[in-house]
Amino acid sequence: MSIGTPFCLRLSSGYREHFLAEMTEISYFLPMHRLTFIVYPGFELLDTSGPISVFTGANRALGHSGKPPFYAVDLVSPAGGSVTSSSGIAVHTRSLDACAPEGVDTLLVAGAESEHLLPVLADPAWSVWLPELVGKAQRFGSVCSGVIVLARLGLLDGHRVATHWDACAPLAATFPSVSVDADALYVVDGRLWTSAGVTTGIDMALAMVAQDVSADIAGEVAKRLVLYARRPGYQSQFSPLLHAQVKADSPFADLIGWILANLGSQLDVPSLAERAGLSERTFHRRFVAVIGQSPARFVETARLDAARMLLCRGLSLKSVAAEVGLSPATRFCEAFERRFGITPRLFREMHSEF
Template sequence: MHAIVFIVYPGFELLDVSGPASVFQGANRALSQAGRPAFYRVGLASALGGLVPSSCGLAVHTEPLAEHMEPLAGHTEPLAGRAPAPDTLLVAGAEREPLGAALRDAVLLAALQPLAASVQRLGSVCSGSLVLAALGLLDGHRVATHWDACQPLARAFPQVRVDPESLYVVDGRLWTSAGVTMGIDMALAMVAHDLDAQIAGDVAQRLVLYARRPGYQSQFSPVLQAQIQAGHPFADLIAWIDAHLDAPLDVGALAERAHMTERTFHRKFVSATGETPARFVETVRLDAARMLLAQGLAVKAVATRVGLFPTSRLSLAFQRRFGVSPALFQALHGTPP
């Protein structure tokens, strides 16, 4: 079995662990239903072991990091009472205060350093990247982290190439994800890598996820970013646009839904979001098109779903925005449906 160990410390973000762990256990469930043996063994470890409180007050039971060290020379199996060395090691993130305490925890860092050097796959969820950076394990690598940790990570560790956009980044054996729920996206990508895309898709469906998101997508979708900027009354309208991409979304239709004249709507929308309604609608449609193409949906079907039909209209907009055709993008990033 493939052993995955999450490294936690007092005040860690529980969802950084529970989200990805649910994905790995979901993969085992999907394998069982397909008549295949379980693949993942998931564990929790901390510097000294025992109960470790999370950011939400719930505590988890952990094993001491020392129990996961490689067997002594001459031993091919773990020593009695010692857990097997992990194949994948993932460090959970936290808010600034508990994360700062973890970075000052000499016992945690000393135990983690040799273990991290020996695993097949090393990674972090959210701001857990700073723990790996403190050990010099991210030097020269491109990494993702929570948007609020991007600048602190770049300032404190200039030798690390911080990617402020991607949901997750794979750089050799190093896997790093952006904030909180993006750990789920990264875990799904690991399942697809370790097993196959079908199992990953089954897990995503079981968890009632909207879609399996590829790593290159931004931490903030254009819909969420616009909702943050716009506020009332456009937040609801923006959500409606995202749910009705195949509908007519010209200025007249949107102004009518917002109960404004076209001129007033255009002026207020630009003021609130920084984009014209037409530019925003195209951005959301193309963002959705990228996601659907990456899932393997046919280009013609994608054009219909996102309201950029016929396919020539989708192709022109896609090429203009991203510099590649939808078909080439799908060849580079797509997975079978």
């Protein structure tokens, strides 16, 4: 046997089995990645329970594959003890001053409605302990409006962040040194991870699992949670269909559902007006009044959103262009770069999962 053979393989059969068993047992006692969620009275429960379900799900998936758990989750609040969320459900927490900075690998601040955030921003305990925790953490960030706490402490200056669509304008106006991405589901800026409203914390947590452990484990967790898809951070907070659905009693909800299912079809105003049973002029006027943009702009947005998802699957530009109704590929490339400021080829290289 060559000198380069691993040590464990140079042991006799019996000793080798004992050695491997010992090493497997030891691996379960190696330091885990400690996730610390900062909460306070009135916090949004889903901001923590959603991501925590992802991380504990990753541990479960690792266990099923014979590997040790990776994450240890901790809930922390300024005073410690029982903390009641906005939904009335209470969680048990440790106090901030009992949280050792060197014991925090990832730190995330939960969000809340403004009436619950105001007391937090006035509490001096945050300015004493939180900056130190952030300084020692491998990564830090927030879910939803928790970003306001970090911004108030000056921890986001010069960074790009995401937050709930309703808080984007106030955040940008109050903290001009912070670059607010009003469109993204979540944003990764170095050590800083921030997500938009509530359920996007799940998307961000899945991205963390993919980075920390593997994309396969993240996919298993998403499947276990019965998620439609693992949404990338660049995806808009509002899909074109959701934009229409949030309009009360939208008369175009069915039409838009059909558009999204038939992006490769002819979707000009005459075709859509005929399908809606309206004259072209009336259709255009009502569509703009209800949806807030022209039919042509809406269709292009829907097509380009779908194109980004297809590019992540590694499809060719020609195939994507045909599938979303933007053939030839040159037309697709021009529309994509005009909208996103990047060529579809480079986007595919940056985001392809294959």
